[in-house]
Amino acid sequence: MKSVLLIGLGRFGRHVAKKLWELHNEVLAVERVEERVNMALPYLTRGLIGDSTNAAFLSSLGIPNFDLCIVAIGDDFQSSLETTSLLKDLGAQVVVSRAARDRHAKFLLRNGADHVVYPEKQLAIWTAIRYSSDHVFDYFELDKDHAVYEIAVPGAWAGRTVGELNVRGNWHINIMAIKKNGVIDAGILPSTRLEQDETILVIGRNENIQRVLKLCNCSLFINC
Numbered sequence: 001m002k003s004v005l006l007i008g009l010g011r012f013g014r015h016v017a018k019k020l021w022e023l024h025n026e027v028l029a030v031e032r033v034e035e036r037v038n039m040a041l042p043y044l045t046r047g048l049i050g051d052s053t054n055a056a057f058l059s060s061l062g063i064p065n066f067d068l069c070i071v072a073i074g075d076d077f078q079s080s081l082e083t084t085s086l087l088k089d090l091g092a093q094v095v096v097s098r099a100a101r102d103r104h105a106k107f108l109l110r111n112g113a114d115h116v117v118y119p120e121k122q123l124a125i126w127t128a129i130r131y132s133s134d135h136v137f138d139y140f141e142l143d144k145d146h147a148v149y150e151i152a153v154p155g156a157w158a159g160r161t162v163g164e165l166n167v168r169g170n171w172h173i174n175i176m177a178i179k180k181n182g183v184i185d186a187g188i189l190p191s192t193r194l195e196q197d198e199t200i201l202v203i204g205r206n207e208n209i210q211r212v213l214k215l216c217n218c219s220l221f222i223n224c
Contacts, residue, residue: 001025002067005092006044007052007083009036012098012119013072017043028061052083055090064091071097071113077104081111088112135216137199148203150179153194154215163190171212173204 002025006017009031020027021043029047031037037047050057052073063069069092073080077100084097089112097113099105105116122141129139138150157165167175177186180198194200202209 003065004028005030005061005063005066005069005087006072007031007070008072008074008080008098009033009040009047010072010074012074014040014043016070016072028066030061053079053086055086058083058086059090063087064093067093069093069095071095074098074100080104081107084108084113085111135213142203145205146203147206147209148176148201149209150199150201151209151213152216153196153198153200154212155196156215157194158196160194161190162188162192162194165194171204172208173202173212175200176203177201 004020004025004027006013006020006027006029009017009029013029013031014036017027017029017040026045027043029037029040029044030050030052031040031047032049032051034049037049041047048061052058052071069087071080071083071087073083080097081104084095087095092112094114095112096115096117097108099108099116099118100120102118102121105118108116125141126139130136135152136149137152140148142148162175165171167173175188175192177184177188178192178194178198178200179185180195184201202212
């Protein structure tokens with residue numbers, strides 16, 4: 001359990017608050033608009049109406065005592081930037097700030113943010129990758145070159161074991177787990193046999209995973 005300071009309770013901030021609450025964290029939230037605070041109260045340890053760009057107000061919260069500070073302000077970049085900078089000046093351990101543009105992300109990182117989240121861009125990338133292929137069921141980017149994909153078992157792999165396929169040697173990816181009927185099995189062995197009605201969670205370079213996806217497409221038509 002962590003002690004979290006959450007600043008900004010718009011739609012994004014409320015979603016963050018709800019998930020933090022479900023994960024049993026203690027959340028103190030700050031928001032200028034009283035109505036937003038009231039809407040989020042069921043998911044908060046405490047909610048305050050205040051101006052996060054006011055140094056005296058922020059200082060009174062005991063910033064160094066929080067394990068994590070999240071700046072979820074999305075409609076006022078100047079306030080987000082000032083808040084991020086103030087948090088770091090006041091001794092915040094970790095600051096995560098929301099960005100709405102690439103340029104905003106750069107400024108936030110230069111002015112105190114340890115990490116930046118860019119929800120619109122990240123979700124747009126996920127949507128494009130997830131729905132542009134019939135064989136991708138989920139996707140998580142690790143960096144610009146590597147990712148975790150949940151993909152269909154290629155037809156040419158069905159009925160064969162991981163060892164027979166030599167997935168790591170031939171395709172330069174790793175199978176992390178198998179998913180069937182919503183249940184994940186992470187106990188992957190060379191003797192693990194892949195079946196057509198399963199999906200597999202693979203990790204590797206994007207270019208190598210795309211090679212496997214081409215195999216999925218190919219196996220729909222002929223024995224390529």
